[in-house]
Amino acid sequence: MRSIPRVVAGGLFAALSLPVLAQDPAIERLTERLEVDGQQMPVERIQETPLEGFYEVRLETGERFYTDADGGYFLVGDLYENAEGGLVNLSEQARNAERAARVAAIPDEERVIFRGTDEPKARVTVFTDTTCPYCRRLHEEVPRLNEMGIEVDYLAFPRGGMSSPGARELQQVWCADNPSEAMSTAKREEALEGNASCDNPVEEQYHLGMQLGVQGTPAIVLPDGRLVPGYVPAERLATMLGLNDE
Template sequence: MWLGRPGNGGRRSFLTVLAIAGALLLTGGTANAQSDSGAWEVLEKESHWIATGADDPERIVYAFTDPNCPYCHDLWKATKPYYEEGLQVRHIMVGILRPSSPGKAAAILGADDPTQALNEHERSYEDGGIEPVDSPGSKVQSRLEDNQRIMQRLGARATPAVVYRDGDGKVHMVAGMPRLEALPKILRLPEQPVEDPDLQKYL
């Protein structure tokens, strides 16, 4: 993907290209799929993820996350009760939904504390969340491109796309916000009560 020239105009063009590429990516719709056997290693070693939840996790899932995605926001809320059960969610930030998505993703990835930035963004999501950056540094620019390339490589066509391993170690990917009743199976953790009224639509 074209990164643009090092100047500010090039970086703004980069954000525009990411947004356009994301819109094209989403045209395929959503689906459930099992990824290739090397997907977990790719996510672990090649993606630039931001961890929320347990520091010493019992279970790990990866989630391709757009900062403007309402279903990603719901996933963040729905998985929080599982943190105390040992869940760590590794968010792979992409910018594909709206023109401001790449800039917001870059702001989170480039923060001094990306986990704190992501959590603060989600807490203020209804008010617009984090302010997008117009000119991300080359390092953040490269990370955002890597994440989107991996998303395309694994065949994810929407956000959130949740990648997890079952009890046999097989890797699966679920596109979209899972139903709440499916979370214990995906996470392989005891079911947790859902108190947020905004999540009742996923029952």
């Protein structure tokens, strides 16, 4: 994926349709003006910011930047509020909210779910790869997490891409009659039986992960949308969810 500075410098945006959620006239005018070398940017959404005269632009690629009302100046980076309690990363808050919404929209039948016998107190979503050593280590913590009332939902993220052995193994998991059992089998480094050619969401989830900022596995998405990279022990994860305070 090309970064915004490269695209702005080289004028490499393709001309795409421009769906904009808000109907504010100023935002509509700005959408029309967002061009590089005469080509319109692939805008997904534009919204106001607390900074007067500046707007947040989200592209269809998932990238974000800030611009003035005329589209004459671009600012790439995070926007912070200097609040009474310290600096607040408004950009990260927006990313978390979007991440939480997009993950919540994934139906249960497209997840591989591990939950205890009691009603869960919290649910975490984990982008995983069965060939990843730290994913296997985290999976060993799943029974303990379930005991503490934490449901663990897996999504697929083959870290080597869709041509990797991990991608095929994940497809076998999702195609299995019992995906959770197949997931545990794969995490034990045991051979899986069955095909990988059924209709499955592995590739879609892989691309979703990249859009949401996943760069490796495991990648844990908390209920509020925060992205926690890497292995986290069960007790620490429970603390992050506020369950050890109960």
